[in-house]
Amino acid sequence: MSKRRKRTKKRYDGRKPNELRPLKIESGVLPNADGSAYIEMGRNKVLVGVFGPREMHPKRFSKPDMATLRCRYRMAPFSVDPRRSPAPSRRDNEISMVMRYALEPAVFLDRYPRSAIDVYAEILEADGGTRTACINAATVALVDAGIPMRDLIASCAAGKMDDQLILDLGDYEDKEGQADVPVAYMPKLDKITLLQMDGILPMDEFEECVNLAIEGCNQIYEMQKEALKKKYGIADEQEEE
Amino acid sequence: MSSKYGVVSRLKKKKITEVIASGKRMDGRSLEDYRDIQLRTGVLEKSEGSAEVFLGKTRVLVGVKVGTGTPFEDTPDKGVLMCNAEFSPIAHPSFEPGPPDENAIELARVVDRGLRSAEILDFEKLCLIPGKVVYMVHVDVHVLNYDGNLIDSSALAAIAALKTTKHKVYKVKDGEIELTDKKVELTVRKEPIAVTMLKIGNSLVVDPSADEEDIMDTRLTITVDEEGNICTIQKTGSEGLTQEELKIMMKMASDKSEMMRKKLSETK
Numbered sequence: 001m002s003k004r005r006k007r008t009k010k011r012y013d014g015r016k017p018n019e020l021r022p023l024k025i026e027s028g029v030l031p032n033a034d035g036s037a038y039i040e041m042g043r044n045k046v047l048v049g050v051f052g053p054r055e056m057h058p059k060r061f062s063k064p065d066m067a068t069l070r071c072r073y074r075m076a077p078f079s080v081d082p083r084r085s086p087a088p089s090r091r092d093n094e095i096s097m098v099m100r101y102a103l104e105p106a107v108f109l110d111r112y113p114r115s116a117i118d119v120y121a122e123i124l125e126a127d128g129g130t131r132t133a134c135i136n137a138a139t140v141a142l143v144d145a146g147i148p149m150r151d152l153i154a155s156c157a158a159g160k161m162d163d164q165l166i167l168d169l170g171d172y173e174d175k176e177g178q179a180d181v182p183v184a185y186m187p188k189l190d191k192i193t194l195l196q197m198d199g200i201l202p203m204d205e206f207e208e209c210v211n212l213a214i215e216g217c218n219q220i221y222e223m224q225k226e227a228l229k230k231k232y233g234i235a236d237e238q239e240e241e
Numbered sequence: 242m243s244s245k246y247g248v249v250s251r252l253k254k255k256k257i258t259e260v261i262a263s264g265k266r267m268d269g270r271s272l273e274d275y276r277d278i279q280l281r282t283g284v285l286e287k288s289e290g291s292a293e294v295f296l297g298k299t300r301v302l303v304g305v306k307v308g309t310g311t312p313f314e315d316t317p318d319k320g321v322l323m324c325n326a327e328f329s330p331i332a333h334p335s336f337e338p339g340p341p342d343e344n345a346i347e348l349a350r351v352v353d354r355g356l357r358s359a360e361i362l363d364f365e366k367l368c369l370i371p372g373k374v375v376y377m378v379h380v381d382v383h384v385l386n387y388d389g390n391l392i393d394s395s396a397l398a399a400i401a402a403l404k405t406t407k408h409k410v411y412k413v414k415d416g417e418i419e420l421t422d423k424k425v426e427l428t429v430r431k432e433p434i435a436v437t438m439l440k441i442g443n444s445l446v447v448d449p450s451a452d453e454e455d456i457m458d459t460r461l462t463i464t465v466d467e468e469g470n471i472c473t474i475q476k477t478g479s480e481g482l483t484q485e486e487l488k489i490m491m492k493m494a495s496d497k498s499e500m501m502r503k504k505l506s507e508t509k
């Protein structure tokens with residue numbers, strides 16, 4: 001944490017500046033999907049299903065030398081107040097795209113030429129930071145689908161509100177705050193795969209935000225591993241032995 | 242690597258990567274050089290503000306229209322700024338007619354975020370009747386020729402167009418709005434400049450051409466205002482970035498944005 005930050009104010013939900021919201025990840029929750037995950041990140045509730053590698057439809061979109069990762073981010077009409085239209089917005093399309101770019105670096109796409117890997121994220125309830133929640137769940141779902149990966153991708157945002165740098169912004173902080181920097185990160189490979197910013201920040205504070213978000217990602221990384229161990233009974237076995 | 246706008250053969254990718262690794266570009270530029278930038282304002286008569294940017298062979302036209310409409314529910318006393326981008330099929334053989342694809346949407350949203358985050362307009366001044374009628378400022382980006390780096394050229398054209406915008410004034414009379422003959426300029430308070438960089442192999446380059454964008458590993462856009470604050474960041478591409486690379490890119494963005502801002506002030 002920064003030394004420049006003299007005072008630390010409690011946040012509106014009582015969290016410390018560098019504290020994540022309560023996080024719950026469950027893997028293998030959809031029987032029909034090849035891989036799936038459910039995440040609760042604060043009051044965000046997101047279900048992700050992964051289908052594939054499977055045949056690409058329409059065929060002309062297939063790539064001869066690698067699989068195509070397709071992401072679909074959609075918010076349910078009841079996920080926000082007031083109700084939103086079920087039609088995809090420009091925001092949905094952009095997030096689908098950055099989600100794909102955030103996940104692609106970790107997936108061995110060259111193992112499955114011509115095929116498609118579909119990642120569908122349904123936001124059931126939104127409370128700020130849905131794209132990071134989606135990426136966290138999608139990673140777990142991809143592993144659950146048995147798709148070989150270079151690393152897990154953990155994602156979380158950092159930002160600034162009331163001149164204080166904070167981790168994992170909630171909806172209120174997202175809207176009222178001065179800046180929001182969502183980051184996705186591969187801890188083992190030490191690479192940033194998602195980086196966006198909204199708001200306004202001096203260069204040094206931006207750098208601090210990235211570091212803060214990476215700290216958060218490292219914590220989430222551990223919880224993602226736990227969720228997977230739980231699904232595949234690894235944690236239990238170790239206890240028994 | 243699949244290509245977004247066309248098939249660049251593996252050979253071409255190899256060649257471009259090799260040339261860049263040796264510190265040069267296919268068109269003879271150095272890694273940190275922009276192509277020639279030409280900026281013209283006031284190119285359209287029927288829109289309240291307009292600008293055209295030529296960045297090498299890339300050509301974008303921005304028209305600003307000012308009208309009235311209902312404000313957003315969460316900001317009832319603020320005017321609205323909206324940015325839209327259209328990839329015209331005349332711009333590139335791979336651009337097809339139809340609704341905006343994800344690249345057009347991204348372009349519009351990144352330009353939009355840059356303008357909005359920097360709070361370039363005094364949105365409270367653009368309110369007519371709180372909760373009912375406000376000024377709507379539409380920034381429409383038309384891509385007329387595509388040769389890479391649409392974000393930087395569109396962002397520059399957008400800010401130049403807004404700076405030259407003069408719109409008719411409405412007055413409020415008995416709870417109704419009425420058009421007057423008076424015209425005022427939009428007050429543009431900030432100058433956010435977008436700088437786009439690519440990582441190709443182990444090298445970083447600015448102002449990518451279409452071929453470079455086709456074969457890139459990672460693309461990062463950083464928008465910087467005149468005080469050196471960052472207003473927007475957008476990363477795309479199927480590779481990760483290290484924190485070291487990010488630091489170099491931040492420095493590059495602040496250097497290059499100064500050069501572009503100079504261009505902007507010369508035009509006014």
